[in-house]
Amino acid sequence: MGAQSRLIPYHLPLRFFVAAALFHVAAWLLLTVGHADIAGYAGGPGIVLASLHALTLGALAMTAMGAAYQLLNVATGITTGLAMGRFDVASISSWLYIPGTVLLVAGMADGNNTAMLLGGGLVVSGLIAFAVIIGNIFYRTVALKATMRHGWAALVCMVFLAVAGLVLIVDFELGFLGTSALPERADLAFSHAILGGFGFMGLLVLGFSYILIPMFALSPAPNERQSGLSLSLILCGLALAVPAALAGNKLALLLAAAIGLAGVAVHLMIMRKVLREGMKKRLGMSFVMVRSGWIALPLSIGIGGLAAVAPETFNLPPLFIFILIFGWLLTFLTGILQRILPFLTSMHAHKLGQRAPRLSEMGDQGITLKMHAVCHGGALLLVSAGIVGDVDALILIGGLTGSLGAAAFLWFTIGVGKLVVGFYAKDKRAQHP
């Protein structure tokens, strides 16, 4: 099948991308509202937890779902269009996941256990539908081995992540963690963060990088043996980190961080080679974000390792979560999304036989993406400094700056989305004058 016939209906990835852009704004706004509780955050429901999950589930996993449905279809030629009766499973996943995330985040902000439980149930159901679709593609494809291996590992982490998340929600009501042989609540929450940030989302992002980075840079496919080494080291690190976090074993956590760092170092060396050998050297604003994300990735592991051994120093635990989620994953994904959205829009225009605008002219990029990059970078520095120095005012200013950047990114997303909607409206008018 050709790339054009592999395009899935435009509204499916678009609904995930627009929802992600909205949650991105919500996450920064919630961080701003909860600024006084960030530096000393030690768990529990409220605005800080809501901000964190607006970003992880609302922006990051939402983007990954929309991108995975479209990219895997194009890259493997295997359709994401699994049907359940009259309904497409990918659509079902969006109907469960998007309102589920809204409910869960609202429940966390409000401390409402029923809303959290119901929202969490919907989110997990949506993720199961997602896992069924992409698991089916992973099972049927023989190509893209590096991406598929990372994908399988990410799905395994997703199962543990979902179970830990639901247990943590139930524990808000029943408070059973820490009794008999069960782990302490804080330890389970820490392992949940590791499974989400480095396991599920981290592995998906690293795996898709083996398709996307060579595609944008016009570079040869990376060496599979090296990507296998990177994955093996990262999985060893994760396999050690999760039980170590549950048991509160500091030494094992430090060792896991060192192994994880080695795996990430191999991954980053592969990516460096891809860019060096790529035909395309001028990669624009999106790769400023991608490269910044790559700097934050090893930094987050290093800070995570230090947070395990010296949690009282410089508010390292909340700094670790902030650098992992807002620094590494959000920075990288907004960099990739700003390339994917215009790329897909252009493909849909060609599919309809309409003249596609230039990629760089879509979504007022001259304003929106520059503004996002500047505000995002400033917000990362301000909030990090605020957490380390315990200065709430810096976190407040950082949160506002991040919100402004996220609003600019939403403006870009809606601008590009309006273009593709316009192409189809024009096509419909032409067919039914």
Added chain:
Amino acid sequence: MMDYSRAICRTLHEDHMATVRVLEKLETALIKVGRKSPPAPQDPDLSRLLRDVAAVMQSEITGHFAFEEDHLFPLVEEMGETGMLAILRDEHATIRPLAQRITETIRASHANGFTPDEWAGFYDLGLELAERETFHIQKEEMGFLPLLDQILEPEDDGALSITFAETR
């Protein structure tokens, strides 16, 4: 992108590399000079670059595009891959007039250089051409050439390589 086993795919890939390389240089030069005022007349480096751009783009639209459309697209079309080819043909149709215009503008500038208005138009045209051509090459490298590499028989590969050499 992959390592191609067929000679014609490797040749087309090398063509792509040469085109991207010269268009990257063009983008860099345009941004360095800026849109507002034209470059100094008879700038030797820029003159050489513009001559390269004109030569590469002329070869691209008369040799490379035409060869793909006449000899390669029909092979892929026989497999029912009409969707991908519709995109690639549409992009050729978009890029051709841009490449023609930039070649003519460069030739005209040899004698008298650029007026500020001509330079502004050339600046916009150059950036648009670089972006559209690179995006087109990305698609050919990711979808078209890997597929062609799979379906071509060795004897067809040799004949196509000879035909391509003759068209240039």
